[in-house]
Amino acid sequence: MSDYDALIIGAGHNGLVCAAMLAKKGQRVLVLEALPQTGGLAQMRSFHAGFRAPIAHSAPAFSKRVADKLALKKYGLEFGSAQPTVGLSENGTHIRLLGDEVTGASPSDIAAYPDYRKKLRRYAKALDGVWHNTAPRLGTGLKDALVYAQNGLKIRLLGKEDMGEFLRVLTLPMRDLIDEVFETPELQGLLSWDGVIGSKLAPRSPNNAILPLLLKMNRPEGGDMLVPKGSMNALVKALSEAAMAAGVTIETGQSVKQILIEGKETGQRATGVELADGRLITADKVISSADPKTTFFKLLGPQYLEIEFSNRMKRLRTDGFVAKFHMALSKAPEITGISDLTGRFLIAPSFDAIEFAYDEAKYGTPSTHPVMEFTLPSLSDPTLAPPGQHVLSAHVMYAPYSEKTGWSEATRAQFETRILDTLQGYIPNLAEIRQAHELLTPVDIEREYHITGGHWHHGEMALEQMLMMRPTYQAAQYATPVPGLYLCGAGTHPGGGLLGIAGWNAARQILK
Ligand SMILES: Cc1cc2nc3c(=O)[nH]c(=O)nc-3n(C[C@H](O)[C@H](O)[C@H](O)COP(=O)(O)OP(=O)(O)OC[C@H]3O[C@@H](n4cnc5c(N)ncnc54)[C@H](O)[C@@H]3O)c2cc1C
Known part of the structure; x- marks a missing residue:
């Protein structure tokens, strides 16, 4: 008998949802996570003494169905009210959106x-x-x-x-x-x-x-900014606790080195994993929430794949274009023309501002004038910074994974300066309150979070990589061409973002 019915690689939010669903149906489930904590990109990272922030700072589309099905409220998950999105403009007449209401735009x-x-x-x-x-x-x-x-x-x-x-x-x-x-x-x-x-x-x-x-826009809030009460910590904690309450065993700090395959060429099957420390664990089903390229090339090996499938996987578009920027602030930022700092702030003041920033990145150069979204996660969770101090969390575009210089020290420093200069244009007291910052390019995200290309969605959400083609049509129903091996992460249908849906769909499909 195998050690487990199901072994899940990765305790990101999709791995945890899948694990909880399977365990609720009586399966013996083990989740193995390489990082010291659960949550994948939603977990908190310390970037300066006393300051923490998650990579993913909002969850506007976390599936209500999944949250209800797993009774996540019982484990402390509650979303606060929808928060506004503010489009900042240099002249101080900002656009504010919340629900059906918009202010600051033309009357028409x-x-x-x-x-x-x-x-x-x-x-x-x-x-x-x-x-x-x-x-x-x-x-x-x-x-x-x-x-x-x-x-x-x-x-x-x-x-x-x-x-x-x-x-x-x-x-x-x-x-x-x-x-x-x-x-x-x-x-x-x-x-x-x-x-x-x-x-x-x-x-x-x-x-x-x-x-x-x-x-x-799948939730009732229709795409408005949403943060769990108590920040992303609350989402990760609720998912981990719901999984464990259903009987899931979670081991963190356990990196899977390879997926074990048994049988001859005609009857091969995934039977378990080998960990980095050499431990072998067997399971009837191996379910990977790691991205498809990591799963098939690093953990399985192309020798177990048909050449056509392998070529298709190689061609998956997985280069990330978003950088993460964290700042430790000694007090709240002052944004010209803004009195309430809740919500998210966009520095993307026109179509062309975004388009021109993108044009450079297409050819491997970080944007000269980056566009970005930022929030202050320490407003909803004051424990993320020392008392009275704040964390600024920004998603910055465009930062090409395949940067021409390979993200040399000089390029990184130049991009950091551009981000700071851009923020300074809207936050006049930034230089005075700035204590430290951290830039994570897609290359850093790849290295630290084990995601090919550091891609937000584990692979482009392009029509040829969506729906019944995600990640490719031979693996779009969570089962892969290798019997016993399944996928359940953002690289599968419906895709990335903190949704929980891929993990949920995968579990239901596996249980059929
Ligand atoms: C910069 C950035 C900002 C983002 N911001 C947002 C946001 O604000 N809102 C939003 O909704 N979405 C955001 N996203 C997208 C979202 O975070 C991801 O799509 C989502 O987290 C994917 O969840 P997942 O569970 O499928 O995978 P992940 O969160 O990537 O989790 C996969 C887990 O598998 C583990 N793993 C991989 N390989 C192994 C191995 N060999 N052994 C053991 N464990 C392994 C990893 O360590 C990781 O913990 C952002 C993404 C990025 C890159």
Whole structure:
């Protein structure tokens, strides 16, 4: 008998959701995490004495269904109210968005916004079943045809006109979607942000932004900024406790070196793992929440894969374009024209500001004028900084993984200066309150969090890598071509972000 029914590689949020779901159904589950703590990118990191921040600083799309199913409230997870998104402008007339309300934009934009948002929310709702189910296989039996039909019906129920509009907007670049309706540059920049953040995309990029945007709007709050009460700590703690309460064993500081395969060429099967310290653990199912390239090339080995599958995996687009920037501040920042510091602040004041920043990164150069989103996580969790002091957490674009110099010390220093200069333009007291900072490029994220390319989603959320093609059509239903080996992380359907859905879908599929 194997040591466990299921062994999960990685205790990121998807690994924990998958583990909890399987254990609730009576499986004996072990989770092995290389890092000293659970949570993957949602866990806290210390970046300066007394100051901590998570890589992922908000969870606007964490699935309500998953949270309810795992009774995460019982383990302390509660989301605070939705928080505003503020698009900063240099002249101090900022755009503020919350729910259906927008301020600071032109009168016609303010009047148009509620309808625009309602429309996108209708589309997001129609896709809910698509995200919360295994993607159907291509060209197979009746069961998959039924899933296609069910999903199609939800979209058909939008009504003829809305369905036509839905299909039209799906492939639009963010810029085209937005400038059909809105004219205020700062609002245009702000609205395109959630379609492009995390990906190799800018407002003019075709085809790939709308689906990820609609995925981010899957919760009742419709994509507004959401942070768990007590910050990301509360999410990680609730998921870990729910898993352990269901009977899951979690071992941190345990790096999986390789997936064990037994059997001859015709009947090979994953039977367990070998850890970095040489320990062997057997399991009926090995489920990896590590990204697909790590799983197939580092942990399994291409010798167990058909050449065609292996080539497809090699071609997966996994280069990250987002850097993380943390600052330790001796007191609260003063932002010109802002009295309430809750919410997230965007420095992306127009389509072109984002597009030009992207243009350089496409060719391997960090943006001269970076665009970014920042929050103050210490507002919702004062334990992240010493009393009265604060942490600033920023997602900065664009920082290409394949930077021309390989992120030499000089390039890093130059990029840090550009980020600081940009922030200083909006936070006049920054130089006075700044104590320390940390820059994590995608290369650093790859090294420290074991994610190929340091990619936000473990792989681009592009049409050719989404739905029944994520990560590729031979592994899009969480099972892989190697019997006994499954995937459950952000590199699978529906994709990345703190959603919990990939882990949930994977567990349900594995239990079938
Ligand atoms: C800079 C940045 C900022 C982001 N900000 C946000 C945000 O604000 N909001 C949001 O919703 N999303 C954000 N994201 C995206 C989100 O964090 C990820 O998509 C999500 O965390 C993926 O979750 P996961 O559980 O699938 O994988 P991960 O969180 O990556 O967890 C996988 C785990 O597997 C472990 N692992 C890998 N290999 C091994 C091995 N060999 N042995 C043992 N363990 C292993 C890793 O150590 C890791 O803990 C951000 C991403 C980045 C890069």
